[in-house]
Amino acid sequence: MDNLIDIKGVTHAYKTPNGPLPVLDDLNLTVPEGEFAAVVGPSGCGKSTLTRLVAGLMKPDRGEVWLHGELVKSPRKTVGMAFQNPVMLEWRTILQNVILPLEIVAPSMPSADRKARAMELLSLVGLEGFENKRPSELSGGMRQRASLCRAIVHKPDVLIMDEPFGALDAFTREDLWQTMHQLRANEPFTAVLITHDLRESVYLGDQVIVLSGRPATTQFVLDVGYPGEGLRQLDGLYTPQCAEMLATLRDQIRIAQGRQPGPAVH
Numbered sequence: 101m102d103n104l105i106d107i108k109g110v111t112h113a114y115k116t117p118n119g120p121l122p123v124l125d126d127l128n129l130t131v132p133e134g135e136f137a138a139v140v141g142p143s144g145c146g147k148s149t150l151t152r153l154v155a156g157l158m159k160p161d162r163g164e165v166w167l168h169g170e171l172v173k174s175p176r177k178t179v180g181m182a183f184q185n186p187v188m189l190e191w192r193t194i195l196q197n198v199i200l201p202l203e204i205v206a207p208s209m210p211s212a213d214r215k216a217r218a219m220e221l222l223s224l225v226g227l228e229g230f231e232n233k234r235p236s237e238l239s240g241g242m243r244q245r246a247s248l249c250r251a252i253v254h255k256p257d258v259l260i261m262d263e264p265f266g267a268l269d270a271f272t273r274e275d276l277w278q279t280m281h282q283l284r285a286n287e288p289f290t291a292v293l294i295t296h297d298l299r300e301s302v303y304l305g306d307q308v309i310v311l312s313g314r315p316a317t318t319q320f321v322l323d324v325g326y327p328g329e330g331l332r333q334l335d336g337l338y339t340p341q342c343a344e345m346l347a348t349l350r351d352q353i354r355i356a357q358g359r360q361p362g363p364a365v366h
């Protein structure tokens with residue numbers, strides 16, 4: 101499998117009034133095409149910075165970011181993004197919000213095709229019938245569903261998500277995890293998910309990348325062998341196999357925070 105994302109020796113420091121703040125240090129990371137990478141690490145270690153570099157919104161001081169065999173030098177249209185608080189345009193309907201990336205990336209696409217593509221995704225995530233509502237008429241979970249549709253409507257090379265489920269209640273979050281799997285089953289894509297939730301990282305990720313404390317480097321990579329076949333089931337999170345993966349990740353986070361690993365979980 102080819103690597104869709106290849107991050108090679110990336111080092112970056114922000115310029116601040118108190119001098120440079122080193123954030124990433126010789127970070128290497130690869131995500132094969134079609135894989136879902138979850139990135140976890142201590143608060144403030146540089147996770148969001150990493151997403152900005154992959155999207156081409158910033159350039160690293162040193163090192164290279166490659167997407168689909170091309171060196172990233174500027175913002176990429178072929179990246180889809182979703183954040184904790186979806187930014188929706190209130191003067192547009194949900195359907196018009198979802199269509200927006202197509203207007204930018206595929207201006208010559210007939211409007212009936214744009215609409216059909218957006219409706220296909222909206223019905224997949226259970227929002228059929230809400231397409232003519234305004235964003236403020238939807239719940240937070242519904243808005244996030246619509247925002248995921250908008251992030252992949254133009255079939256981006258990679259979907260980057262920065263804590264997209266962080267502001268949702270636990271039940272809605274688990275619903276959205278399942279929606280994420282349905283979207284991938286329908287139309288496989290490569291994804292990078294930043295999260296603070298280790299269960300989420302194991303439920304959604306094919307690999308979980310643990311970043312060290314700032315300046316961050318890749319400290320540990322867990323290959324997730326999720327129990328069961330086909331679409332992942334939430335019950336799988338309560339198996340000994342998942343408990344062990346979660347214990348490993350918890351230990352790695354403690355190490356990244358400069359603390360002692362915890363006692364073994366049985």
Ligand SMILES: Nc1ncnc2c1ncn2[C@@H]1O[C@H](COP(=O)(O)OP(=O)(O)OP(=O)(O)O)[C@@H](O)[C@H]1O
Pocket residue numbers: 114115116121123141142143144145146147148149150
């Ligand atoms: N534009 C900027 N200028 C200066 N410092 C910045 C800038 N953006 C981020 N930082 C600092 O860089 C460090 C890493 O920030 P970043 O947002 O990448 O971390 P994070 O791991 O995503 O954080 P969190 O887990 O809290 O969301 C933080 O200390 C932050 O304050």
